[in-house]
Amino acid sequence: MVMPEIVIKNVSFNYSAQNTRPALDDVNLRIAAGSFVGIVGHTGSGKSTLVSLIDGLGKPTSGQIQVGTATVNAQSSPEDLAQLRRHVGYVFQFPEQQLFAETVGQDIAFGPTNLGWSSERVQAAVQEALKLVGLPAEFADRSPFALSGGQMRRVAIAGVLAMKPSVLILDEPTAGLDAAATERLLTNVAQLHAAGTTILLITHQMDQIARYADQVVVMNQGHLVKSAPPREIFADPAFLAANHLNVPAAVAMSHQLRDAGVNIDPALSIDTLADQLTAKLGGKHGEQ
Amino acid sequence: MDAVTLTNIRFQYPNTNQVILDDVSLGFPQGEWTTIIGHNGSGKSTLARLIDGLLVPQQGQITVGSVPVTEENMTKVHQQVGIVFQNPDNQFVGATVADDVAFGLENRQVPRDEMQTRIQQSLAAVDMVELADAEPAMLSGGQKQRVAIAGILALEPKIIILDEATSMLDPAGRQLVLNLLQQLRTQQKYTIISITHDPAEMAIADRVVVLDQGKIIRQGPVAKVLQDVKLLQQIGVGIPAGQALRQALVDRGISVPARYFTEQEMVEWLCQKL
Numbered sequence: 001m002v003m004p005e006i007v008i009k010n011v012s013f014n015y016s017a018q019n020t021r022p023a024l025d026d027v028n029l030r031i032a033a034g035s036f037v038g039i040v041g042h043t044g045s046g047k048s049t050l051v052s053l054i055d056g057l058g059k060p061t062s063g064q065i066q067v068g069t070a071t072v073n074a075q076s077s078p079e080d081l082a083q084l085r086r087h088v089g090y091v092f093q094f095p096e097q098q099l100f101a102e103t104v105g106q107d108i109a110f111g112p113t114n115l116g117w118s119s120e121r122v123q124a125a126v127q128e129a130l131k132l133v134g135l136p137a138e139f140a141d142r143s144p145f146a147l148s149g150g151q152m153r154r155v156a157i158a159g160v161l162a163m164k165p166s167v168l169i170l171d172e173p174t175a176g177l178d179a180a181a182t183e184r185l186l187t188n189v190a191q192l193h194a195a196g197t198t199i200l201l202i203t204h205q206m207d208q209i210a211r212y213a214d215q216v217v218v219m220n221q222g223h224l225v226k227s228a229p230p231r232e233i234f235a236d237p238a239f240l241a242a243n244h245l246n247v248p249a250a251v252a253m254s255h256q257l258r259d260a261g262v263n264i265d266p267a268l269s270i271d272t273l274a275d276q277l278t279a280k281l282g283g284k285h286g287e288q
Numbered sequence: 289m290d291a292v293t294l295t296n297i298r299f300q301y302p303n304t305n306q307v308i309l310d311d312v313s314l315g316f317p318q319g320e321w322t323t324i325i326g327h328n329g330s331g332k333s334t335l336a337r338l339i340d341g342l343l344v345p346q347q348g349q350i351t352v353g354s355v356p357v358t359e360e361n362m363t364k365v366h367q368q369v370g371i372v373f374q375n376p377d378n379q380f381v382g383a384t385v386a387d388d389v390a391f392g393l394e395n396r397q398v399p400r401d402e403m404q405t406r407i408q409q410s411l412a413a414v415d416m417v418e419l420a421d422a423e424p425a426m427l428s429g430g431q432k433q434r435v436a437i438a439g440i441l442a443l444e445p446k447i448i449i450l451d452e453a454t455s456m457l458d459p460a461g462r463q464l465v466l467n468l469l470q471q472l473r474t475q476q477k478y479t480i481i482s483i484t485h486d487p488a489e490m491a492i493a494d495r496v497v498v499l500d501q502g503k504i505i506r507q508g509p510v511a512k513v514l515q516d517v518k519l520l521q522q523i524g525v526g527i528p529a530g531q532a533l534r535q536a537l538v539d540r541g542i543s544v545p546a547r548y549f550t551e552q553e554m555v556e557w558l559c560q561k562l
Contacts, residue, residue: 150328179524253533271536
């Protein structure tokens with residue numbers, strides 16, 4: 001199977017004809033297969049609208065969206081949109097609120113069963129999805145409602161992964177999770193990425209973007225204002241402020257040190273900052 | 289003086305074997321802001337619900353002010369304690385912002401004139417006067433949580449409990465709520481208890497209580513408790529960034545004073561050294 005590349009050409013989207021300001025305004029974007037893309041911006045900037053079009057949940061008012069071999073535009077039929085969705089899995093915000101079945105296994109099987117897969121294939125997909133999210137196989141027989149919040153979240157994600165999407169969209173996947181559950185979930189996502197899945201991560205957590213993304217898409221009032229590597233995005237404090245974005249803690253501290261005359265490169269993580277500082281502090285100790 | 293006192297509290301949910309709180313004794317100092325941290329399932333939210341009388345312990349006693357939390361005292365307890373929950377959409381009951389704040393006052397049968405005054409004052413306290421007639425659908429999550437807090441302030445409580453009240457908000461919304469809490473703290477009228485995973489929120493409180501497997505494993509002033517990075521890692525809560533950098537340097541063999549560093553303090557310390 002050819003891995004899809006996502007190409008968005010001159011896409012605009014209006015939720016209703018009366019709306020004066022479009023939710024998306026002439027967006028152009030290209031995402032290489034296997035990328036890890038962070039999508040960031042203020043609440044209401046158009047992030048969720050953009051990814052919902054990539055998932056074929058609606059069609060653009062104008063312009064064209066291509067995922068792999070499937071292409072949709074304003075004239076596309078529901079069948080065309082379904083073609084887009086075959087490539088894409090979308091994990092909504094607080095997906096555990098949508099768990100419904102009696103057992104974890106039945107819940108995860110819902111999507112693949114609807115795709116018309118044989119029961120053997122569905123069962124294999126359920127087991128594989130549980131493994132991907134780091135839950136033991138025995139969980140298949142448990143009630144999803146007897147699990148912790150973090151475990152419920154992972155079951156909901158497994159339900160999307162079971163359909164084997166080559167593009168995975170995650171909308172604030174760690175909201176409300178504690179630090180340990182957040183870490184486990186992000187590690188799972190990084191593993192999926194390493195195995196070749198294209199990841200589109202919507203988040204307000206700039207530390208997650210700095211650590212994992214290789215491309216950052218910045219949205220503001222329906223416009224795509226920048227698409228660039230994290231290093232470039234986080235190098236410009238004025239740009240971040242203008243787009244209501246937080247600065248990752250490591251970046252903020254390295255900027256403060258540079259402003260105070262300490263000669264270091266802007267660091268994206270606490271570890272790379274500590275490495276640079278250790279080299280300097282260690283050197284000084286050597287002189288004494 | 290302690291605004292809330294728990295003495296030898298034991299709690300488990302019906303038909304389960306797991307003890308959620310195991311002989312917990314704890315005081316919340318009057319007028320201070322205490323955060324309760326611990327991983328999911330450590331008993332934090334249960335503790336909040338016990339203080340408000342939403343749950344009843346199998347053993348032990350809780351007093352709010354000088355009032356024991358018992359069934360017959362429930363009205364008196366609720367007059368003193370207000371809780372803000374996690375999901376802003378689940379606690380908005382009014383058709384407009386002002387209606388939502390009025391809801392609790394109507395339940396208390398506050399006279400109409402006084403009700404108007406209290407609604408105005410509490411909306412002013414959370415900076416939502418201009419949106420008094422707005423419908424919930426027009427509000428952001430942070431604005432809804434501020435309305436929830438206004439609804440509590442209108443009832444003039446002594447104790448405000450926030451159960452992960454900022455965890456579903458975007459950074460701007462979270463900052464609005466944290467700014468509001470900092471303002472309320474300066475008035476020293478309220479005892480604030482917040483349950484959180486957010487390192488920034490724990491760092492600005494006065495005191496931290498660490499719960500693990502139903503027991504208090506550490507408590508004290510923020511700077512003292514957050515100094516122990518190993519403890520924070522062990523219980524799975526986030527580490528404030530200044531402290532994370534201090535630990536990363538120590539791990540690389542640099543000697544850094546053993547105390548709590550905010551981001552600002554860490555940068556200043558480094559500038560002196562370099």
